[in-house]
Amino acid sequence: MEDLAYKVMVGLEIHVQLCTRTKMFCGCALGFGEDANSRVCPVCLGMPGVLPVMNKEAVEYAVLAALALNCEIAEFTKWDRKSYYYPDLPKNYQISQYDLPLGANGFIEIASGSGQTKRIRITRAHLEEDAGKNLHTAGDFSQVDLNRTGTPLLEIVTEPDMSSAAEVRALAVELQRMVRYLGVSEADMQKGHMRFEPNINLVVTKDGAEYKTPIVEVKNLNSFRALERSVDFEIGRQLGEFAETGETMQMGNKSTRGWDDAKEVTVLQREKEEAHDYRYFPEPDLVPVELKGRWLKDVRAGLCELPLKKQMRFVSEYGLSEYDAGVLTAERSTAEFFDEAVKAGGDAKRVCNVLTQVGLKLANEKDCSIVELGIESEGVAQLCGMVEAGDISASASAQVFEQMAETGKKPDVLARELNLIQKSDAGELEAIVNKVLAENAQAVEDVAGGGKKSKKARGFLLGQVMQKTEGQANPKVVSEILDSKLG
């Protein structure tokens, strides 16, 4: 096979489950893992005579997300019925938004390495209700669980602006972080809160001409890994197929594939995109929605500094590494806690070290977030100040931090209680140094002799001082005194 030059084009369709208290059009609570058909009512069961009532909270959440995605918000929007027959869809139509999505023409920035970002255009964002689940457990029948039916979903569609599997993954991760920051979704992948459907094709250059390969849509991907791997697989597969058949993109030759997680391959589901006629028409049971004025202003007020922006600010403003900034901004509460601790006077790098090396470890052990450890950001700033001033050692600060979480006491109080305050008083320490030097003439001589022996002897003398102070001497200060005495 000859080597072909190619570009990758991927667009994503993402369904994000919103974390509202109740379903999109009825009063049932959202659930996960309950007994089948236990979170249902006549409305979400699609019983005869029932009518939907719009969940305003879901609209707020969706508009907030659309604003964060830089979308234009439709002043006037409405609901439409999308018709298709499937057992997990009790009404055999889904209430969705067709020609007037609540958000359109937006964009999201994703990290593209070395402090750069790339802008991916958002085609549209709209609200719809989720379907239930068909269960094929045993026998020559299937069962339907409608607990999930009617759960609010935000559907986000991007333009085919991503040009690698890594970018696709970056967008997915960024979006997860974003909706969590906004508090509109738990975005828990294990619970299916985010589902991805990439549309993938290639622009191949051959003999100076460009050829587009047929678009493949991979359905229902539930993890970042599957998303990234499936895109990578498709790139290779489409390249091979093009080399073999030369087939290019045409009307009607878009196909649908599924992802086989075990074999790590995509599997053909539908050869030709069937001309699916969803017979959309305006939902007569709901009134149109106006998104403007005071209401929109209030929703907009719920926006916050978005994670990528925060991450980049941590790098540029505080000099953190991209990696550390990424770790700190993974969760909004942690990032804000870090920001507060720095504003309370903590040195950014030291606060970062305390939080990433001690705080996150402890939070992990306790299965909570850093803010849930019960430590004030001022306390962390104070703790970092104490390390900075040499009052306690960096290693002792970990112990103090843990005790702060345990007892809620202030770091200076704890350092004293735990005898972790370092002796930095030069006068006091000098007396001890003098005593040690007097008691260890041989070692002093060895230091003066230079060479390998000198280094070892100096370490020995430092150890003796530390021993005499029961480890509470500030080693830096002792070292300086030793240097001045030994020349």
Place this chain on the structure above:
Amino acid sequence: MDELSARQLREKIVAGEVRSAEAVAKVFERIEKFDPEVGAYISTYRDEAFETAEDVDRRVSAGEAVGVLAGVPVAIKDNMCTTFGATTCASKILENFHSPYNATVVEKLLAADAVIVGKANMDEFAMGSSTENSALKRTVNPWDANRVPGGSSGGPAAAVAGRLCSAALGSDTGGSIRQPAGFCGVVGLKPTYGRVSRFGLVAYGSSLDQIGPITRTVDDCALMLGVIAGHDPSDSTSVDEQTAHVPDYLEKLDQPVGNLKIANVPKFNEGADEQVRAALDEALDVYRQLGAEVLDIEMPHLDYAIAAYYVIATAEASSNLARYDGVHYGHRTERPRDYVEVYSKSRAEAFGKEVKRRIMLGTYALSSGYYDAYYLKALKVRNLIRNDFADAFGECNCIVMPVSPTTAFRLGDKIDDPLQMYLSDVYTIAANLAGIPGISIPCGFDDKGLPIGLQILAPAFGEAELLRIARMFEANTDWHKKAPPLESVDN
């Protein structure tokens, strides 16, 4: 006692002069005697009815408060969900469907202490104008057992006319309350779209459906509307109190409307039967004698109402009826090969001919490539008709029309000619498209002794005045006092 209106009966019950249980017993006596022939009811609820009636009687004698329909026997069309009995929509597909909840109007009737005696017959899923499309029951016109009661609320209208209840609730998507009321010589009101909650009304055409009363008098109509009207948080299309206040419809009912201007649409009425037109003219004379001014107007787009209606209603129906698929409830085919057959066979087996016809029409109208030509165009016509009414109401208080082009036709006459059947709704459909209220009141009889109805249309949320206008006519005529000769049929 037969001739007590619902309101009079309620007053006597509250005064302790009549016991509700007696009234209910009398109704069930008549049902037993006459309903085998009339066929108004799909199901009756004797035990529950007596239980409610006796509870009302007990509370009355104990001096406790009772509701505005205390002890009054009422019927409801079988497309309103009840937790008792089945809610069939006169369809095989829902023949054994038991609703887990009550429709809002049912809750309101019960809260008003009404006694629900039965669920009345209808065209399957309210699709039809003669009740002949019922898959479960045949209803005849109490005035002539060879004729249809009208439809789709033929059962409720026949029950009210036959004194098989004091009052009833029907539903009206294109004339389904007014036309059977006209055919059966009783009063039928389709309220403004959004005035009465649709929650629990099995949907046919969601943007057109509205529940309303069928009664023997305008008085009872006002009483019933007062019970069922108002905002319902479960129905987003029901209008809230702030937008349109629910007045006391009885308060000024007997006060004639001063400076009454009535519009007549002579050109549009030309298609009606001669006797129907004559009755309309006489009705206009009655109003003139009462001091009203009658003006002739034109409404250029009314001719397109039927075409627009059969696109919009069937489009919505094709979607509303998609849920009857044999998967979750209702009829399911035996031994399907796969899930597609669960759908196709269950639906093929259990839907009637007219329902299938309308589902296919609606599906076609919504299909890609046809949507603009049919559905979108129909919506535009709907707007033009709305504007026609808005213009007309700028000059008048109300518009009068026949209810239907003819009086009750013979059973079987139009059942094989759907287009002829559709045309019998020519005068009623426009009100549904425009969302405005319309009432049908008795205004005469033809030479065969069949009732003729007068239709009066008013601006949106103008029910209070509409009822007063209707009451003016009723107070000065005796048509509503005539009862069908059921006794003679039986004896």
